[in-house]
Amino acid sequence: MKNSVLLIALLVLCNARIIAQQNINSRIPEYNIPYELPSVENIKDILNRIRVYYEESSNQSIVDSKTGEPITDFKSFNINAVPSKGFSSEWSYTHGVVLSAFEYIDDVLGDDAFFSNNVKFYDYVVESLPYFQKNKAKIHKEKIGGWGRILNFHALDDCGSISAAMIKTYLKNKNSDYLLLINQTDAHISKNQYRLNDGTLARNRPQYQSVWADDMYMSVPFLINMGVLTQDHKYFDDAVKQVLQMASYLYVEKEELFDHGWNVTSGDYDPRFFWGRANGWVLMSMAEVLSILPENYKGRAEILHLYRSMVRSLANLQDGSGFWYNLLDKNNSYTETSCTAMFTFAIAKGINEGWISHVYGPVALTGWNATQTRVQENGAVDGTCEGTTFAHDNTYYYHRGKSIYATHGYGPVLYAGAEIIRLLQNDKIEIKPTKRNARNSTFHFLLKSEWPKN
Known part of the structure; x- marks a missing residue:
């Protein structure tokens, strides 16, 4: 009898210990994406993998489109x-x-392996372009392969972003051969591109007199950097004007987000779709303007307010994985890499x-932790939404494809990695990292100047 009682007591005690251990384990959060501080070395490795993938994508030559053979004569x-x-040929x-x-990575890391690609590409373009320019009358097509409408710009997509990078490259290597294309881009954006009556850059597609959020990035970084290049503040003024006037059509104050597009026909009752990458283009454009404009420049405070309000809204809309959604306010749309x-x-x-x-530090860190999971071992970036028109129904946005061939994600991932390195090395901030296997642990970013020295 005594043995039976002792056995029962022992079983109860063991069972209680097992249950207690299970309760402890069940209280430890399980993160699908690591909830931990990334390392600078790991980020550098990711950036270099993307760089190598990019470099190996093309030999940057002129070829016969029918045979694929290089043209040497x-x-x-x-x-x-x-x-x-x-x-890398586009x-x-x-x-x-x-x-x-x-x-930008060249500035952050001082590693010439990245910037050397800029010089190589733009030298390739300016050395090869005269071959096509001299024979323009013989070319009976609108686009020349991956160079698109380089002989005759029709839209902001044709020239704004790629020429903004060309200015940044020129400011470092001072190759005067770049100036012809830079000035052609200036002529298109400043004089030839369609604008509304109030001067807002616009398109007549897909609807008559349409304003696209995307076009902020297709124009504003060029304009603000053209101001740096020429020291002419008319470019600063136009950059500020475009941000604020596009916001007057697209920014929805209640949501603190930008509608993807607006057109004159639907006016005040234009349907609203908060596409992720459109808002990404906007936020990156504003970051570039804020980086360059003098502190008290007219309009800068208004842009800073828009930027801050968007960040506040985006922090709330971030998924628990660290990603944001393709449609920002629709958490049953897919999580998307580029935005x-x-x-x-x-x-x-x-x-x-x-x-x-x-x-806001933890928002950025968890965003990076999510982003880096989409970089494959060979440097390809997956999970990026394909090129997307300004549409008027949720079904279209919900079903946009995503792949490694949607190249819209590569540049933003490179930018994000570089800026997270800066954040990790920011000497004004102390970062208290999370603890592994803890029931209650989060990131804390502390501003050193706020705390007593002792």
């Missing part, structure tokens, strides 16, 4: 001549973001520059 014109295929707005990011990287960069940039509070 440039005395007579080959009607099939096009730039070689590949991401004269495109997505490539412009990559090259701007490479130039997540854009917001991560712009928020980290704001902390580093003192535009927003350091308390």
Whole structure:
């Protein structure tokens, strides 16, 4: 009898211990994406993997589009001549973001391996372009392969982003051969691009007199950097004007977000779709303007307010994984890479520059932790929404494809990684990291100057 009682007591005690252990374990959060402080070395590794993937995408030559063979005789014109295929051969707005990011990484890391790609690409363009320009009358097509409408710009997409990166490259290497294309871009954006009566840059597609949020990035970084290049404040003024006037059509104060587009026909009752990358283009544009404009420049305070309000809204809309959604206010749409990287960069940039509070640090860090999971071992960036028109129904936005071939994600991921490195190395901030296997642990960003020295 005594043995039975002792056995029962022992079983009860063991069971209680098991239950207690299970209760403790069940109270420890399980994170699908690591909830921990990234390392600078790991971020550098990711940036270099993307760089190598980019570099290996094309040999940057002129080829026969029918045979794929390189053209070596440039005395007579080959009607099939096009730039070689590949991401790093493109004269495109997505490539412009990559090259701007490479130039920025050069400043952050001092690693010439990134910026050397800018010089190589733009030298390739200016050395090869005369072959097409001299034979323009023989070319009976609108686009020249991956160089698009380089002989005759029709839209902001054709020139704004890629030429903004060209200015940044010129300011470092001073290759005067770049100035022809820079000035052609200026002529298009400042004089030829369609504008509304109030001067807002616009398109007549897909609806008559349409304003796209995307066009803020397709124009404003060029304008603000043209101001740096020429020291003519008319470019600063136009950049400020575009941000504020596009906001007057697209910014929804209640949501603190930008509608993807607006057109004159629907006016005040235009349907609203808060597409992630459109808001990313806006926030990155504002970050670039705020970085360059003098502190008390007219309109800067209004832009800073828009930037801060967007950050506040985005912090609330971030998914528990660290990602943001393709439709920001629809948490049953998919989590998307390019907008997540854009917001991560712009928020980290704001902390580093003192535009927003350091308390937003965990938003940026978790954004990066999510973003880096989309970078494959070979450097390809996955999970990016394909190119997207200004649409008028949720079904379209919900079903946009995503892949490694949507090159809109590469530049933003590069930018985000560089800015997170700056954040981790920010000597004004103390970062208290999370503790592994803890029931209650989060990041705390502390502003050193707020605390007593002892």
